[in-house]
Each structure stands twice: as C-alpha cells, then as structure tokens.
Amino acid sequence: MKLEALQSMKQSDTMKTIDSCSVGQIKGFYETSFLDWFGKISSVFFLSGCNLRCPYCHNHGLVLKPHSFPTIPQQMIESRLQEFVGWIDGIVISGGEPCLYSQLPDLIKFFRKLSFLVKLDTNGTKPDMLASLLDDGLIDYVAMDVKAPLDDIRYSRCVGIPVSVSHIKRSLAILAQSEIGYELRMTVCPTLIKEKDIKDLAIQLEGVQKFVLQAFNPKNTLDPDLRSVSPYDNDQMMEFKKILEEYVGECRVMA
Numbered sequence: 653m654k655l656e657a658l659q660s661m662k663q664s665d666t667m668k669t670i671d672s673c674s675v676g677q678i679k680g681f682y683e684t685s686f687l688d689w690f691g692k693i694s695s696v697f698f699l700s701g702c703n704l705r706c707p708y709c710h711n712h713g714l715v716l717k718p719h720s721f722p723t724i725p726q727q728m729i730e731s732r733l734q735e736f737v738g739w740i741d742g743i744v745i746s747g748g749e750p751c752l753y754s755q756l757p758d759l760i761k762f763f764r765k766l767s768f769l770v771k772l773d774t775n776g777t778k779p780d781m782l783a784s785l786l787d788d789g790l791i792d793y794v795a796m797d798v799k800a801p802l803d804d805i806r807y808s809r810c811v812g813i814p815v816s817v818s819h820i821k822r823s824l825a826i827l828a829q830s831e832i833g834y835e836l837r838m839t840v841c842p843t844l845i846k847e848k849d850i851k852d853l854a855i856q857l858e859g860v861q862k863f864v865l866q867a868f869n870p871k872n873t874l875d876p877d878l879r880s881v882s883p884y885d886n887d888q889m890m891e892f893k894k895i896l897e898e899y900v901g902e903c904r905v906m907a
C-alpha cells in the first residue's frame with residue numbers, strides 16, 4: 653500500500669490505530685526505496701514530530717501537524733513487511749525525529765524480529781537514545797544530520813530555534829566510537845550555508861568517514877520565504893565537495 657493510500661484511511665481506522673499501536677506514531681511508509689539507504693533496498697517509515705524547525709524542512713506536515721496524518725496500524729505494517737522478507741534488505745526509520753519516542757527500541761525490535769537490518773535517520777539531538785540503541789545492538793547504520801558548523805549561533809540559525817550544539821557533539825562522539833557504519837549529511841541552503849561555513853565544518857569534522865551534501869530544494873519548504881531561493885548550482889556543490897574531501901574520507905553530493 654502506498655503512502656497516499658495509507659494517508660487516506662478513514663478517521664475511524666485512525667482512532668483504532670492509535671489505540672492499538674504500541675510502537676509509536678508511524679505516519680508514513682514507503683514500501684521500497686533505492687535512495688534512502690545507499691546500496692540497499694529498503695522500506696522507509698516516518699515517525700511524526702520533531703524538536704527542530706529547520707526553515708528548509710520538507711516534512712513540516714509531520715513536524716507541525718502530526719495529528720493530521722493517520723497513524724498506520726502495526727498489524728498492517730507487519731503483514732505487508734512479511735511479504736518483503738527476502739526482497740528488501742532493511743528498514744529505514746525516519747521522521748520527524750524518531751529518537752523523540754521512548755518506544756523506539758520496541759519499534760526496532762519489532763522490525764528486527766522480521767529479520768530486517770535497521771537504519772536510523774536522526775538529527776542528533778538525542779544522544780542518550782542513540783547511545784542506548786547502539787549499546788543494545790539494535791541499529792546497523794545511522795544517517796545523522798549536521799545542519800551547520802558546530803557553534804550555537806550558526807546552528808540555531810539553521811534549525812530555526814535556539815539550540816546548544818553540546819548534544820550534537822555528543823552524538824558525533826558516540827558515532828565515532830561505535831562499530832557500526834554511519835554517515836553525516838547536510839542540506840546546503842544558499843541563504844543559510846556559505847563557503848566559509850563548509851570550510852569551518854570540514855575542519856571540525858576532520859577524520860569522519862562519510863559525508864553527504866544534499867542540494868537544497870525550494871519546493872514546499874517550512875519557511876515560505878525560502879521557496880523563491882535558487883539552490884547552489886552543480887559547480888558550487890562540487891566546490892563544497894572538494895573542500896570537505898580535504899578533511900573527511902568520502903563526500904557524496906545528492907540532488
């Protein structure tokens with residue numbers, strides 16, 4: 653079943669779902685994706701709610717109005733996923749910010765019971781949850797957002813609310829010490845991130861193995877003012893990549 657179909661479920665189904673769902677607020681489901689876990693075929697689940705307000709966010713429906721999306725019943729997910737055993741490699745848990753949910757470990761155990769690998773997408777603001785998932789061997793791969801150079805002023809500007817980068821730094825340290833694979837990724841919005849920011853961040857992240865530069869997409873951004881901003885062109889993105897590659901192991905550019 654496609655995301656659109658799931659989202660058009662009747663209100664009565666939605667209410668039943670909320671009562672019976674023990675694994676958190678799953679609001680969206682892509683059955684198969686070749687893009688969300690590089691080199692793997694995955695199903696992608698979206699959990700609602702986020703503690704940040706990035707002006708370029710495209711998932712702001714999930715962030716600002718989570719109750720306008722029906723929650724997908726665990727039973728439906730289970731029966732659908734059973735058909736995917738042997739076809740997809742793993743599950744991507746995305747958001748919103750999945751680490752806000754205390755039931756996240758239960759959700760992951762549910763996926764693992766079906767024999768899937770699990771990738772977590774996170775904004776890095778919940779290092780305790782991240783550490784606990786890693787300690788318990790529940791996740792196989794992490795993609796963590798890095799929104800800006802690691803200082804409170806620039807970071808706060810890029811996430812739309814005042815934040816301290818101490819939690820982000822802790823998450824980075826936890827990932828650096830872990831034995832699983834991980835990548836850092838950054839959306840490069842021209843009004844928020846300039847070449848100097850890329851250089852400063854590259855120096856701060858020296859030694860990181862994988863970094864993904866994500867091109868800014870002006871379509872349907874949380875901040876309407878960004879909808880008329882043109883993304884950096886390919887030459888500029890390649891210039892940023894070159895700067896990062898002086899400090900990190902591998903840098904990929906994604907359109």
Ligand code: SF4
Nearest residue numbers: 702704706709748775
């Ligand atoms: S971290 Fe930012 S981009 Fe990601 S869901 Fe939250 S507000 Fe949107």
